[in-house]
Amino acid sequence: MPTPTGAEPRLVAARAAAAVLDRGQALDEALAAPLEALDQGRDRALARRLALALMRDWPAADGLVRHLLRRKPARRDRLIHFILALALVELRQAREPAHAIVHVAVEVAGLAGLTRLRGLANAVLRAYLRRQDELKTFGQDDPVQEYGYPAWLIERIRLDWPDQWRAILIAGNQAPPLWLRVNRRYWSLDAARRALTEAGLESDPAPALPDALMLRRRVAIADLPGFAKGGLSVQDGAAQATVEYLRLQPGLRMLDACAAPGGKSAHALERCDLELTAVDIDARRLARVASTLDRIGLSARLVQGDAADPSGWWDGHAFDRILVDAPCSASGVIRRHPDIRWLRRARDLDPLTDLQARLLGALWPLLKPGGILVYATCSILREENERQISSFLEQHADARALPPVRLPGQRQSVGCQILPAEAGLDGFYHVAIERLHG
Ligand SMILES: C[S@@+](CC[C@H](N)C(=O)[O-])C[C@H]1O[C@@H](n2cnc3c(N)ncnc32)[C@H](O)[C@@H]1O
Known part of the structure; x- marks a missing residue:
């Protein structure tokens, strides 16, 4: 047979x-x-x-x-x-x-x-x-x-999103689209799109995400035109939104505190010349930042260290921008990694929210007055997102959340939440916090 x-x-x-x-x-x-x-x-x-x-x-x-x-x-x-x-x-x-x-x-x-x-x-x-x-x-x-999904996670999502929980669970069971990031130092969005079309790959741009193309069908990454030379990278549109919150300008001194495997560091450097320090606690993952940047021809100071304890690696010069792309439940990217629902346990959440709070608290003094810290997670749970940030703002009189930039997602009491599959994107939370002078 x-x-x-x-x-x-x-x-x-x-x-x-x-x-x-x-x-x-x-x-x-x-x-x-x-x-x-x-x-x-x-x-x-x-x-x-x-x-x-x-x-x-x-x-x-x-x-x-x-x-x-x-x-x-x-x-x-x-x-x-x-x-x-x-x-x-x-x-x-x-x-x-x-x-x-x-x-x-x-x-x-x-x-x-x-x-x-x-x-x-x-x-x-x-x-x-x-x-x-x-x-x-x-x-x-x-x-x-x-x-x-496991019962505990269904319950958490239902409590946080009483009107959307079913749609969120269903979205997490669908295969995600393949999003590309166009390196506009290498070529324009239109030129990248034409090269993709010539390779038989139709793609669509995304409103408000100037570097993003969404492919209409999946393809082996190595077959993407311009990939080997850094013209294209694979990165979900929601992750690409992070760079918009950073309000970058050439010459800024930036810290990417949880940098591996380097997607957002690379995006920031593709946007403009920066003095970038990329920190990650995991040496093996930090090596992936090096290879990501190498492929694209970009460079940064790479540091293996605990971002929650800057005394081990900080040179004492404050930063204009700090990105805290925090370790989190990854509850927003379950459609991309369906195993997450079985690997994460309810008991992981308290240590994660504690680490996020420690990262924010330890990194805040490293930001220049007038500088901006962007906090991002690929989570849809409020305790990792708006509740985490509300509590940070309560404890820091010199911190002010900036209004969200015009991007996909829903405005929360503080920050902005993209729910999974909204506009084809992963679930993501972003907030930009300015450090006030004096
Ligand atoms: C969400 S991932 C970052 C993704 C990355 N920003 C990107 O766009 O490619 C979180 C990272 O935080 C790192 N991490 C966890 N705890 C840390 C700590 N205490 N200090 C520095 N990095 C940490 C993890 O090793 C992991 O690589």
Whole structure:
């Protein structure tokens, strides 16, 4: 019987899902080496697509496997749970004929060394197909299964966005568009757009984001014209909005306090010549700032250090601009990284908001009077965003939030919130805070 494609990419997806859900590894990390080991680009794309789909549909697929399996598999056979869950996601999506999906899942079990469970896999999936009508409504009255998020996160989003929470959860389950940043030192937006069209890639500019193009279909990054020489970079439009809040001018002394992997540092330097210091606590991630800037032909002073403790790295000269692109829940970019919903725990939020407050408090004295600090997160949770900033403003009499620049997003009591998929963008929060003189 013909199979839609091989078992190998499906095994890669099932193993990566197990690494995320059982061992807390990030999906990109879990996929990196196995994807490289796959020969065909088509197989790599399939493995990635299926792993992402399983992250989005995990509660329902997991619930169905439990429901259909009479006995929990032995610990050493745990992978069969993920192989079956993946096949159920495929059966629910119905992009391939059902018999082919069952057939290939049985092959995956064999390839994984679970030969003795091939019969079981076949029986479980055939039972699902027989009972498909009855199981169509499985879990539908449970938001966890319906939307595919952990209960705690649904509750947080519902509390913060009582009118939009369902739309936010649904947006987080859709594949994001590919946004490009045009380096206008290298070429104009129009020239970049023409080069893309010649390469068969239609793109659209975005109102109020002068460097942004949104591609109408996805493409391998290395195939983008001008990418190798720094003419184009991949960066969501919401992240690109950050540079507008910075109100940059040539010659300013700027600190990017949480800089890795360097997207916003690079954007700022593409905009104008700056004396830029890029700090990150993580040496491995800081190396990525170096390679990002190298590719584009830009330079900055790179410092590995704790931005919440400037005594270890600050030279005593104040900055005109400080960007705090803070570590956060990443709840605004779940459509891009669907594994985040399973990796983050409710208990991570307090340490994160505490770190954000410490970063703001420690960096504020490094800003010149008249200078601007921009705080940004890819979060949609108010405690990381407007509540964090309101509390900062209460404690700092010399701080004043500037009115939001004209950009996509919704104005909050302080700062501006872009909700996921609004104008095609990631969920993001921005605020610019001016330090008052004397
Ligand atoms: C949201 S990411 C920054 C993304 C980056 N600005 C960009 O546009 O490419 C947050 C970064 O903060 C760094 N970080 C976390 N705690 C830090 C600290 N105490 N000091 C400096 N950097 C920190 C993390 O290593 C991570 O690279």
